[in-house]
Amino acid sequence: MAAMDLELKKAFTEMQINKIETAKKLKMLDMQTDVFKNSKQKYSITEREISTYDDSTRIYSSIGRMFVLSNVDEMQKELKSKQDKCETLITQLEEKKKFLVKNLQEQEDSLRELVQQKKADSKQ
Numbered sequence: 001m002a003a004m005d006l007e008l009k010k011a012f013t014e015m016q017i018n019k020i021e022t023a024k025k026l027k028m029l030d031m032q033t034d035v036f037k038n039s040k041q042k043y044s045i046t047e048r049e050i051s052t053y054d055d056s057t058r059i060y061s062s063i064g065r066m067f068v069l070s071n072v073d074e075m076q077k078e079l080k081s082k083q084d085k086c087e088t089l090i091t092q093l094e095e096k097k098k099f100l101v102k103n104l105q106e107q108e109d110s111l112r113e114l115v116q117q118k119k120a121d122s123k124q
Helices: 002-051 072-123
Strands: 059-063 066-070
Touching: 002 072, 059 072, 066 072
Parallel strands: none
Antiparallel strands: 059 066
């Protein structure tokens, strides 16, 4: 009986540690997702604003501490590609989040099953 209790205690401890780590990872993923969503929105607003300019307008894009002369079409393509990149990164982060939640749920189910098994064994 003591060995069973020790096994359950160990399983609960591992579960608690995993839950804390998963919560930290989920929080980090949420923060990263928010950053990419904000960036995507910024690029979208900038693209919308640039689309109102005529094609002869001189536009400068920032590269580090330097500004490079560009035209409206190039800038729109660049902003669109940045939006697409943010979207793919957001999708990847959402998939990672789903995986972590699923993994945590499976571990909880496994622990419940272990407890039920120990209950059934102790009744016999």
